[in-house]
Amino acid sequence: AQSVAQPEDQVNVAEGNPLTVKCTYSVSGNPYLFWYVQYPNRGLQFLLKYITGDNLVKGSYGFEAEFNKSQTSFHLKKPSALVSDSALYFCAVNSSSASKIIFGSGTRLSIRP
Amino acid sequence: NAGVTQTPKFQVLKTGQSMTLQCAQDMNHEYMSWYRQDPGMGLRLIHYSVGAGITDQGEVPNGYNVSRSTTEDFPLRLLSAAPSQTSVYFCASSGTSVDEQFFGPGTRLTVL
Numbered sequence: 001a002q003s004v005a006q007p008e009d010q011v012n013v014a015e016g017n018p019l020t021v022k023c024t025y026s027v028s029g030n031p032y033l034f035w036y037v038q039y040p041n042r043g044l045q046f047l048l049k050y051i052t053g054d055n056l057v058k059g060s061y062g063f064e065a066e067f068n069k070s071q072t073s074f075h076l077k078k079p080s081a082l083v084s085d086s087a088l089y090f091c092a093v094n095s096s097s098a099s100k101i102i103f104g105s106g107t108r109l110s111i112r113p
Numbered sequence: 114n115a116g117v118t119q120t121p122k123f124q125v126l127k128t129g130q131s132m133t134l135q136c137a138q139d140m141n142h143e144y145m146s147w148y149r150q151d152p153g154m155g156l157r158l159i160h161y162s163v164g165a166g167i168t169d170q171g172e173v174p175n176g177y178n179v180s181r182s183t184t185e186d187f188p189l190r191l192l193s194a195a196p197s198q199t200s201v202y203f204c205a206s207s208g209t210s211v212d213e214q215f216f217g218p219g220t221r222l223t224v225l
Contacts, residue, residue: 101158
């Protein structure tokens with residue numbers, strides 16, 4: 001069975017500092033990995049995905065994520081955080097042996113000015 | 114394009130009542146799914162469909178039914194509502210299961 005874990009309920013970062021939101025996964029077959037963001041009173045929006053190829057994936061709003069097969073991780077990163085990045089972030093996983101897209105429990109990112 | 118639409122936006126039910134949450138998309142997407150969002154639990158997959166006439170169970174399917182008679186529509190039926198089904202429900206669609214999913218605005222359901 002596939003699963004995804006986001007070990008931190010909340011991440012607090014000062015504006016201008018780099019940020020990392022962690023995600024680990026477990027699947028049978030090749031993983032397909034996604035990050036989504038949910039802003040207050042707005043719907044869920046796609047940020048980026050990894051299907052195959054380069055382990056460093058670039059996405060919307062300056063975010064990027066690094067796929068690490070040996071550590072089964074897909075951490076979300078940004079070099080310089082903005083207050084407007086404050087939101088709820090979800091990691092999701094699918095695999096080559098399934099069609100289910102499973103989401104993690106979410107990490108609330110709070111950027112202080 | 115309207116994208117993914119969900120109706121109603123809000124609903125209050127009494128225990129034991131049944132209802133259908135509507136979901137429609139106008140992007141000709143084959144893949145559609147239903148999630149529920151609860152505090153601390155993230156998004157949990159209820160049911161999904163890889164195309165018209167094909168549905169399958171997700172992580173938490175009990176108490177819910179779906180059907181996919183057309184590409185556009187993917188209704189979610191609550192057979193006999195329970196307080197544990199109080200949640201926010203999101204419908205999503207994508208071209209395939211490896212494509213970006215587009216989410217609807219959600220339905221906030223309260224079961225008394």
